[in-house]
Amino acid sequence: MKRNGLLITLMAFLAFTWVLFNGGALGTAKADAKEALKAAFIYVGPIGDLGWSWEHDTGRKMLETEFGDKVKTTYIESVPEGPDAARVIRQYAQQGYKVIFATSFGYMDPMLEVARDFPGVYFEHCSGFKTAPNMSTYFGRMYQPRYLSGIVAGKMTKTNIIGYVAAFPIPEVIRGINAFTLGARSVNPKAQVRVVWTNTWFDPVKEREAAVALLDAGADMISQHQDTTEPQKAAKERGLMSIGYDSDMRGFVGDSVLVSPVWNWGSYYVTTVKAILNGTWKTHQYWGGLKDGIVKLSEYSPRVPQAVKDLVAAKQQEMTNGTWDVFYGPIKDQNGKEVVAAGGKLSDPDMLNMSYFVEGVIGKAGK
Amino acid sequence: MRIVFEKRKTLSRKAIFLVPLASFFISLILTAILLAIFKANPFVTFIAMFKGAFGSWPNFTETLVKATPLMLTGLGVLVAFRLKFWNIGAEGQLTLGGIAASWVVLFWTPFLPPWMVLPLAILVGMLAGAFWAGIPALLKVRLKVDEVLTTLMLNYVAILFAEHLYYGPWRDPKGFGFPGTPQFPDFTWLPRIAGRAHLGLIFALVLALVLWFVLNRTRWGFELQVIGNNPGAAQTQGIHIAKNIMTALLLAGALAGLAGVCEVTGISRRLQQGLSIGYGYTAIIVAWLAQLNPIATIIVALLIAALLVGGDQVQMMMGLPASMGLVLQGMLLFPMLAGSLFTEYRLRIIKTKLRDAQSG
Numbered sequence: 001m002k003r004n005g006l007l008i009t010l011m012a013f014l015a016f017t018w019v020l021f022n023g024g025a026l027g028t029a030k031a032d033a034k035e036a037l038k039a040a041f042i043y044v045g046p047i048g049d050l051g052w053s054w055e056h057d058t059g060r061k062m063l064e065t066e067f068g069d070k071v072k073t074t075y076i077e078s079v080p081e082g083p084d085a086a087r088v089i090r091q092y093a094q095q096g097y098k099v100i101f102a103t104s105f106g107y108m109d110p111m112l113e114v115a116r117d118f119p120g121v122y123f124e125h126c127s128g129f130k131t132a133p134n135m136s137t138y139f140g141r142m143y144q145p146r147y148l149s150g151i152v153a154g155k156m157t158k159t160n161i162i163g164y165v166a167a168f169p170i171p172e173v174i175r176g177i178n179a180f181t182l183g184a185r186s187v188n189p190k191a192q193v194r195v196v197w198t199n200t201w202f203d204p205v206k207e208r209e210a211a212v213a214l215l216d217a218g219a220d221m222i223s224q225h226q227d228t229t230e231p232q233k234a235a236k237e238r239g240l241m242s243i244g245y246d247s248d249m250r251g252f253v254g255d256s257v258l259v260s261p262v263w264n265w266g267s268y269y270v271t272t273v274k275a276i277l278n279g280t281w282k283t284h285q286y287w288g289g290l291k292d293g294i295v296k297l298s299e300y301s302p303r304v305p306q307a308v309k310d311l312v313a314a315k316q317q318e319m320t321n322g323t324w325d326v327f328y329g330p331i332k333d334q335n336g337k338e339v340v341a342a343g344g345k346l347s348d349p350d351m352l353n354m355s356y357f358v359e360g361v362i363g364k365a366g367k
Numbered sequence: 368m369r370i371v372f373e374k375r376k377t378l379s380r381k382a383i384f385l386v387p388l389a390s391f392f393i394s395l396i397l398t399a400i401l402l403a404i405f406k407a408n409p410f411v412t413f414i415a416m417f418k419g420a421f422g423s424w425p426n427f428t429e430t431l432v433k434a435t436p437l438m439l440t441g442l443g444v445l446v447a448f449r450l451k452f453w454n455i456g457a458e459g460q461l462t463l464g465g466i467a468a469s470w471v472v473l474f475w476t477p478f479l480p481p482w483m484v485l486p487l488a489i490l491v492g493m494l495a496g497a498f499w500a501g502i503p504a505l506l507k508v509r510l511k512v513d514e515v516l517t518t519l520m521l522n523y524v525a526i527l528f529a530e531h532l533y534y535g536p537w538r539d540p541k542g543f544g545f546p547g548t549p550q551f552p553d554f555t556w557l558p559r560i561a562g563r564a565h566l567g568l569i570f571a572l573v574l575a576l577v578l579w580f581v582l583n584r585t586r587w588g589f590e591l592q593v594i595g596n597n598p599g600a601a602q603t604q605g606i607h608i609a610k611n612i613m614t615a616l617l618l619a620g621a622l623a624g625l626a627g628v629c630e631v632t633g634i635s636r637r638l639q640q641g642l643s644i645g646y647g648y649t650a651i652i653v654a655w656l657a658q659l660n661p662i663a664t665i666i667v668a669l670l671i672a673a674l675l676v677g678g679d680q681v682q683m684m685m686g687l688p689a690s691m692g693l694v695l696q697g698m699l700l701f702p703m704l705a706g707s708l709f710t711e712y713r714l715r716i717i718k719t720k721l722r723d724a725q726s727g
């Protein structure tokens with residue numbers, strides 16, 4: 001009896017294994033039948049963050065509407081940055097995906113590692129700086145609309161303290177805080193921007209806690225560089241206003257979100273995939289700005305007065321014309337030391353390397 | 368009629384094999400129901416997960432990559448758990464091991480012959496892990512401080528210390544201000560044996576065998592067993608409890624530290640964000656499911672790694688949200704942990720009538 005029990009279990013296990021292998025073989029045979037360009041997207045948070053990953057996913061869907069059945073897309077969410085990402089990228093490459101978009105900074109080294117092993121696959125990394133013959137980078141000059149949103153915040157704060165919930169002390173985030181601060185102080189020299197680091201892109205609880213801490217410290221306006229809408233919600237619960245980010249957060253939170261600097265990835269994704277289909281793709285480092293449409297300012301909340309809108313429109317015009325940009329001198333750092341002389345401006349490498357705060361930011365640019 | 372749990376007098380060999388197997392099948396059925404609710408074909412999903420973990424040689428090597436730190440930290444946790452010392456700190460011990468190894472590689476390299484750097488990094492990393500586990504052990508034996516709290520808290524200290532280093536003084540000056548140390552020179556990389564699977568796997572396998580021998584066939588192993596089961600008896604037998612706790616915890620920390628060394632020198636090749644993504648905590652589940660047996664730990668670590676790696680497929684192939692992958696892992700683990708109760712205990716039905724008749 002004892003032996004029988006074991007035997008039955010063993011048989012069941014073998015049968016199960018057999019089903020696994022054979023069923024699997026059938027599955028792959030079917031999937032290969034269709035000839036479409038397969039594009040994969042890797043997200044650091046869930047698409048339900050309504051922010052960063054949500055916007056990338058909106059871009060992915062634009063690919064589907066644009067190319068129909070010529071392009072097949074898929075995505076994976078909540079992939080941790082670091083070594084785990086290499087496995088995910090590799091699996092997509094092995095499964096015949098022709099182009100892989102990795103949409104967080106921490107995927108850079110893992111992607112480079114995999115790119116070397118798959119010369120026939122196109123790798124696209126968002127926000128990094130390393131490239132290969134088959135790996136490009138793409139990003140947007142988010143600092144431009146951030147400056148504009150700073151104007152709105154600077155005009156509409158009453159306590160002159162603006163809270164800024166920020167993810168990691170890396171150049172991308174520091175640049176955004178500086179641009180925002182320069183914008184706010186261009187219309188309100190008394191404005192201060194207080195920064196709290198969360199050390200996470202996506203953590204609704206931490207993001208909210210940071211916002212609450214800033215509100216407790218006297219901030220009456222919240223801005224942020226995070227992936228979710230939690231800081232905006234925290235401000236709203238106190239009857240205070242905020243500036244969104246990533247997506248038009250007014251749609252998710254309400255009119256307390258005055259305006260949001262937003263991403264518009266779709267056009268870049270469509271252009272890139274078109275280049276691949278036409279065989280004209282070349283390795284590149286794309287860094288588009290307001291005039292390219294990859295970054296923009298969302299619609300305003302009805303609470304923003306026309307006078308403020310006009311101020312913003314004027315600055316926006318200068319930036320799209322190319323007559324002026326955010327990091328034109330004179331600019332002083334946090335300690336009052338001049339970092340850009342009057343008449344001077346920061347080069348792209350200087351901006352990409354930024355590791356100090358400008359005057360008016362309260363907080364530390366490092367750990 | 369009453370149903371009671373009764374501790375098995377001897378561990379039944381049959382139970383050791385059949386209980387986990389039965390639990391596994393219950394897990395599969397529960398998971399299948401859940402998948403069906405989400406309109407995903409359970410069979411296709413299981414196949415995709417299985418193939419994701421074992422379906423091809425590259426996939427299998429990735430499972431090994433994931434399994435290696437789980438094996439090493441699992442072994443570390445197991446040694447402490449044998450003493451009923453609840454070491455929740457493998458995560459911190461792993462992190463400190465990684466920090467120490469990075470320190471050796473980044474700062475000692477100019478003064479050492481190249482061949483010596485890696486062995487030294489391994490040694491120093493293990494010592495650092497041992498040191499980190501030694502603190503709560505010392506606090507426990509000297510001041511009776513609860514180890515659950517101290518080991519857990521030290522995790523945060525180690526992780527924040529690592530962050531301080533790669534955001535601050537150790538940050539790569541050529542890294543465009545991004546967090547992370549410079550990449551290690553290639554002669555300090557832990558050799559890879561297949562895909563990204565590295566020498567750490569061999570360390571884990573050898574150490575598991577050694578540990579099995581030590582725990583089951585030596586006097587010291589026997590002493591640990593006695594302390595764990597009955598500290599009072601150990602005391603009367605003249606076993607030095609404090610000394611044993613210290614040595615066991617130093618060993619546990621060294622094992623977790625080695626896991627950290629292997630991650631930084633074998634996988635990321637620098638100290639950066641994401642050194643440990645909960646390996647030290649998963650190790651607790653690994654050790655527990657393996658019923659504190661070193662050999663079983665290797666197998667369980669491999670299965671858990673397969674679950675984690677295969678879990679990607681839930682998203683990649685089935686298009687289910689990421690949270691489903693985590694829910695599936697929980698659904699698979701829960702019955703197995705619950706099931707482990709049945710290897711040590713058995714259900715006994717006591718017929719009350721009979722007892723009444725006897726007593727009456």
